[in-house]
Amino acid sequence: MSGFRSMLMTALACACLAAGPAAALDFKPYGRGDFAKIVKAHAGRPLIIHFWSVTCPPCIVELPQWAKLLDAQKGVDIVFVNTDGDEDRPRADARAEKAGLGKAAHYGFADDFVEKLYFEADKGWRGELPFTALVAPDGAVTTVTGAVDDPLVVKWLAKTAGK
Amino acid sequence: MNALRHSFRLLLALGAPLALGAPMALGALLGAPAAMAEEHAPASATAPATPPAAPAAASHHAAPACSEPKPACAMTVNPAFDSKGALWVAFAVGKTVYVASSTDGGKSFSAPATIATIADGVIDSHGDARPKIVPLADGALLASYTTRPDKQMIGTIFTARSTDGGKSFSAPQALLNEGGQRFETFVVTPKGRIYAGWLDKTNMLKAKAEGKEFEGSGVAFGWSDDHGQTFQGKKILLDHACECCRMSSALDKDGQPVFVWRQVFEGNIRDHYAAKLSADGATLTGGRVSDDNWAINSCPHHGPGMTIDANGVWHVVWFTKGKNRQGLFYAQSRDGGKSFSNPEKFGDDAKAPGHPVAIATKGRLYRVWKEFDGTTTSIASQTSRDGGKSWSAPRVIAETADASDHPELVANKNAAYLSWVTHKEGYRLIPLPRDDKSASVK
Numbered sequence: 001m002s003g004f005r006s007m008l009m010t011a012l013a014c015a016c017l018a019a020g021p022a023a024a025l026d027f028k029p030y031g032r033g034d035f036a037k038i039v040k041a042h043a044g045r046p047l048i049i050h051f052w053s054v055t056c057p058p059c060i061v062e063l064p065q066w067a068k069l070l071d072a073q074k075g076v077d078i079v080f081v082n083t084d085g086d087e088d089r090p091r092a093d094a095r096a097e098k099a100g101l102g103k104a105a106h107y108g109f110a111d112d113f114v115e116k117l118y119f120e121a122d123k124g125w126r127g128e129l130p131f132t133a134l135v136a137p138d139g140a141v142t143t144v145t146g147a148v149d150d151p152l153v154v155k156w157l158a159k160t161a162g163k
Numbered sequence: 164m165n166a167l168r169h170s171f172r173l174l175l176a177l178g179a180p181l182a183l184g185a186p187m188a189l190g191a192l193l194g195a196p197a198a199m200a201e202e203h204a205p206a207s208a209t210a211p212a213t214p215p216a217a218p219a220a221a222s223h224h225a226a227p228a229c230s231e232p233k234p235a236c237a238m239t240v241n242p243a244f245d246s247k248g249a250l251w252v253a254f255a256v257g258k259t260v261y262v263a264s265s266t267d268g269g270k271s272f273s274a275p276a277t278i279a280t281i282a283d284g285v286i287d288s289h290g291d292a293r294p295k296i297v298p299l300a301d302g303a304l305l306a307s308y309t310t311r312p313d314k315q316m317i318g319t320i321f322t323a324r325s326t327d328g329g330k331s332f333s334a335p336q337a338l339l340n341e342g343g344q345r346f347e348t349f350v351v352t353p354k355g356r357i358y359a360g361w362l363d364k365t366n367m368l369k370a371k372a373e374g375k376e377f378e379g380s381g382v383a384f385g386w387s388d389d390h391g392q393t394f395q396g397k398k399i400l401l402d403h404a405c406e407c408c409r410m411s412s413a414l415d416k417d418g419q420p421v422f423v424w425r426q427v428f429e430g431n432i433r434d435h436y437a438a439k440l441s442a443d444g445a446t447l448t449g450g451r452v453s454d455d456n457w458a459i460n461s462c463p464h465h466g467p468g469m470t471i472d473a474n475g476v477w478h479v480v481w482f483t484k485g486k487n488r489q490g491l492f493y494a495q496s497r498d499g500g501k502s503f504s505n506p507e508k509f510g511d512d513a514k515a516p517g518h519p520v521a522i523a524t525k526g527r528l529y530r531v532w533k534e535f536d537g538t539t540t541s542i543a544s545q546t547s548r549d550g551g552k553s554w555s556a557p558r559v560i561a562e563t564a565d566a567s568d569h570p571e572l573v574a575n576k577n578a579a580y581l582s583w584v585t586h587k588e589g590y591r592l593i594p595l596p597r598d599d600k601s602a603s604v605k
Contacts, residue, residue: 053462056461058460059461087285088285111566112238113586114566118515119535119537124515126465126484127290127517128459128462128463128484129462131461146461147460147461
């Protein structure tokens with residue numbers, strides 16, 4: 001019995017250690033209705049909502065670019081949404097940290113009804129990544145599939161951020 | 164062959180570093196030199212320290228429909244009928260891969276056999292990636308799954324066999340012990356040879372180690388003549404497939420396997436390529452399915468579907484957002500992939516159509532896909548009784564109002580079925596309608 005208790009204590013200790021250091025980034029849950037909530041929360045300011053995944057190599061490649069953009073575009077709010085499930089979140093955490101996005105605002109998909117989440121951001125979005133929603137101060141949304149250097153992003157920044 | 168040679172030329176041209184849009188413009192905005200030259204995430208590099216999984220109480224993800232070892236609790240389910248008419252499914256719940264069978268059309272399942280439980284990392288069981296089950300003619304079962312342990316985008320494909328009717332499985336074996344592989348698919352010939360196709364990052368890793376640019380993954384193949392115990396001839400035959408979309412496969416009229424995948428053509432154009440593997444597994448013969456010209460530096464996560472009918476006609480369905488066409492499309496090849504018919508559009512663009520699949524059964528051809536209207540996810544189906552020349556009006560054969568898997572199609576003798584798992588309704592095996600008349604006018 002004491003052996004069992006000892007094993008149990010050890011198992012619990014291991015579990016605590018395993019759960020130990022919390023994820024470095026605070027990924028807020030992103031579910032149904034959250035696209036509109038985020039837009040509302042940033043109303044009146046230019047906002048970029050960037051969706052990415054650790055299973056998307058082009059996303060990983062450009063993450064450092066987003067870090068630079070975050071630094072350079074102080075007048076623009078940028079929010080990152082990781083579309084992976086919980087099981088991939090530690091990897092997403094590590095990638096975002098490595099890219100220099102440790103202090104950015106991060107959300108993580110917290111709902112498997114992904115069609116709904118895609119639809120709320122753009123009725124035509126089928127889940128391809130990276131995907132970026134550019135939200136003007138008046139709430140007008142422009143969406144872009146692909147890299148941060150897409151001419152649409154550049155043009156939107158130049159116009160909206162006044163650069 | 165000409166088409167393939169031409170494709171190889173295109174791929175050779177891909178050896179040059181790719182321009183990634185207009186970095187200078189962004190660089191100017193950033194007030195710094197463009198840094199888009201940064202290489203792809205070095206999958207071969209030591210993975211960053213992976214923090215332990217957060218405790219369940221801190222989990223942000225929606226609670227799964229259930230966590231029991233049954234298909235209804237899985238996000239993805241791969242189905243196949245055996246020669247006696249039993250339905251087999253492979254699926255993952257949490258960190259465990261299971262196989263189970265049903266003899267009542269998916270209403271109930273046998274106690275699941277555990278293929279493997281992984282200690283860390285992730286089992287590929289979302290979207291285009293999922294465990295597989297392949298019933299063999301001698302009653303044996305071949306199961307496969309992919310793990311992504313700790314390194315970014317590096318997968319390992321494992322296979323396991325059962326020779327006791329699915330009660331137990333052999334210890335899983337890695338298909339390859341180096342490089343990185345994902346998106347396996349299997350085809351069994353009438354003589355019992357099992358061909359495997361998969362996307363393979365080995366050449367990408369080599370290129371990265373040499374500091375070279377490399378787009379996508381290799382397309383690799385191998386075969387087994389011992390019922391899946393070992394695979395021989397494992398080799399990358401083509402490079403630069405889109406690295407985040409599944410491959411599909413089918414058996415040609417002559418008993419040889421055909422594969423289709425999203426290829427990265429020159430200019431980062433992610434269109435589709437279909438090719439037949441030679442009997443010795445050494446060469447591919449086929450061609451580009453269409454000139455959608457989807458030039459995009461992104462991951463569609465949206466692979467094509469394929470079936471081959473009794474006349475040897477290749478039928479391909481796919482999704483694109485190309486410059487030349489956008490949406491779901493169908494095309495067929497009557498000359499072994501040398502040429503394809505003009506792409507025919509299907510699906511309702513107002514309902515975000517996606518994830519098309521196709522299957523041929525005796526005298527019937529079906530295409531099935533997913534649509535979403537903002538509230539309800541539907542699976543729509545069309546039937547052709549004239550080899551794909553004309554199609555019946557789309558008919559919704561299943562719906563759900565919450566999370567769901569992509570549709571899968573499976574055949575048993577002359578009947579075809581939709582296999583679909585949804586959060587609310589659980590697992591469903593739905594017969595495809597055989598009585599739909601093909602539309603007289605498309």
